Amino acid sequence: MxxxxxxxxxxxxxxxxxxxxxxxxxxxxxxxxxxxxxxxxxxxxxxxxxxxxxxxxxxxxxFEPLTLREKVKSTDETEKFLFQLEGGHLIESVLIPNDEKGRNTVCISSQAGCAMDCKFCATGKNGLARNLTVGEILGQLIYIRDLHGSQAYTNIVFMGMGEPLNNFDNLIKAIEIITDSVGLGLAAKKITVSTVGIVPRIYKLADMGLKVRLAVSLSAAIQEKRLKIMPVAETFPLDQLAEATRYYTQKTKFRVTFEYVLFEGFNDTMEDIKALSELIKSIPCKINIFAYNPVPGLDFARPSDEKVDWFARELYPRAPAVTVRKSRGRDIDAACGQLAGRINKIGGFHVA
Ligand code: SF4
Structure with a gap:
């Protein structure tokens, strides 16, 4: 048996x-x-x-964590873990030690594949295989903690494969175990849930009083442009997303983070900056800007460093806080899904 x-x-x-x-x-x-x-x-x-x-x-x-299929380490110490689930699906987690604020952040997956079909993301191209179980979500954290000890990570971001708010019940159960003082023992404020903007679930999360941080993968502040790269914008347009985000900040008293991936020649103009500053007006927030990490086969290009600097400089006086995030682990394709898309390929096979 x-x-x-x-x-x-x-x-x-x-x-x-x-x-x-x-x-x-x-x-x-x-x-x-x-x-x-x-x-x-x-x-x-x-x-x-x-x-x-x-x-x-x-x-x-x-009591068994996940099965590791492969692990790769970047020259900058970023580590990417590829786990094999029961049934054969593969998921990834990324450990980013010692960031610019001295935090060790682990980026974990919530689904095998993803249904959201963001046009800049390789995971989205393959569609959703299935939701992760609570054990599979936690298994990533427990495996990495067993490997590197209790200080392996100080912060957790649900920013890997999948849309966490589409696996809501398991996400919440996992957060409850993570934040229990005799569970994994991490404070809720050290957890960030990153969403493409599933509006009703943002309200639901806010009303649950869990006090986790929210990040919104925005990447375009003009509805027509966002529709071109993120089909979710059709169901939940930008004005509804902004309203839900505002509600989240009011309920939790946390500012929200907007992730803005810059694509060369697409969302990097003065018009985009003005639209962005208008959209976030009166929302306590910060904006993280990332230069896109190109994914083979996808039709987007990385902007120059000068363009990224220009965009940030122009945005800065019009936004409460702006940060330009450096890519970590680029040599191992370690960027997480919602930040810059991923090349879901390690050692010759694809994450699906
Ligand atoms: S960016 Fe995130 S939400 Fe969008 S398709 Fe990729 S994994 Fe899904």
């Missing part, structure tokens, strides 16, 4: 499980702490459990 993998089980689920095994619910919290907090995955070493409970757990259950 194959053992059931407990990774991804929430606190209430573990409490229920322990009750089913004839134990008191508080044993579920103890198990939760052993697995996620203490990093003890060997049930036989859980010293505050009876011998019989340890034996039952060992017989029926396991």
């Amino acid at each position: 194959s053992k059931e993998n407990l990774i991804g089980r929430t606190l209430p689920e573990l409490e229920n499980l322990l009750v089913q095994l004839g134990e008191k619910p508080y044993r579920g919290r103890q198990l939760f702490k052993w697995l996620y907090g203490t990093r003890q995955y060997d049930f036989s070493l859980m010293t505050d459990f009876s011998k019989q409970l340890r034996e039952t757990l060992t017989e029926k259950y396991t």
Whole structure:
């Protein structure tokens, strides 16, 4: 009989499980702490459990993070992990150590593939395979933490493969485990959920009071232009997105981050700057500007460094805060989906 993998089980689920095994619910919290907090995955070493409970757990259950298919490291220390899911799908995570603010950030995936079809993104081209389970979302974090220790990452961004707000329930469960003081123990404000703009889910997330940070992948502030690169703009036009974002900032008291990927000759004019500054008026926010990392087979080009500087300089007086983000791990194609598209290809196979 194959053992059931407990990774991804929430606190209430573990409490229920322990009750089913004839134990008191508080044993579920103890198990939760052993697995996620203490990093003890060997049930036989859980010293505050009876011998019989340890034996039952060992017989029926396991706790296993994801299977690593490949890992590549950039000359700038950025690491990209390619994980193979049950059923064969591949997902990626990127660990970016020591950024300009001294943070270690891990960028994780929420779906295998993506349905949003952003025109600059290789993941979008292949469509959605499926949502990740809670265990698969957490498995990325737990694998990397087991490899590099508890300080492996200080910040988590849901900015890898997939649209996190389209896997809402599993996203929320994962965040609950991450932020529990005896779970992964990371503060909610250290977590950023990055969306292309699923408007009703932005309201829902704001109303849940989780206090995670929100980033919006914008990349065009003119509706007709955004429609050309991000089909989501048809369902949720820019004015609705701006309103939802404003609501999020009011509810959480956090400013939102707008990610703006610059494409040569497409969204890099003075007209774009004026539209952007108009759109964000009265929204507490900062704007992160990235130069596009070209993806073979996709029809977009990277702007020159001078163009990026010009855009940022012109935008600066018209926006609350503007940051130009440097690409990390370019030699290993490490940029995450919503930032710059990805070449989902490592060692000769594609992430799908
Ligand atoms: S950029 Fe993000 S949301 Fe858009 S298709 Fe790619 S993975 Fe999906």
